[in-house]
Amino acid sequence: MSSNRSSNTLVVPQANAALDQLKYEVAQELGIAIPQDGYYGNMTSRDTGSIGGSITRRLVQIAEQSLAGQFK
Template sequence: MAGERNTNTPAAQGATRQLDQFKWTVANEMGLQLGGDRTSRENGSVGGQMTKKMIQFAEEHLKQGNRI
């Protein structure tokens, strides 16, 4: 996005590209287009949905006895 000032640093080095791709995939699934012309609520809802999906993934793996 033009003018993006993301200063977040992923906990896992090298995950930036994958997380960005995940963000766009989730936005697409939600029928949203990300960008500076969108409201904070719209853009933020994508982050909330990403968090829900990551927690669900972790819970499923923990339930199976896998380490994360």
């Protein structure tokens, strides 16, 4: 797994593993190889930005579906 050096704190700390899994799934879908050692310094900004943007779109989609199901 990767070491998270971000200063952001999760509202639900237990969600960290799920977010990491989502990151790996999105990278795989985009054809981007995640380094085994967890060091992202050799990745281009374009690749890491693609992963981040796709994760955000996926999380928004999940939230919208959850809210839509909540109000039915």
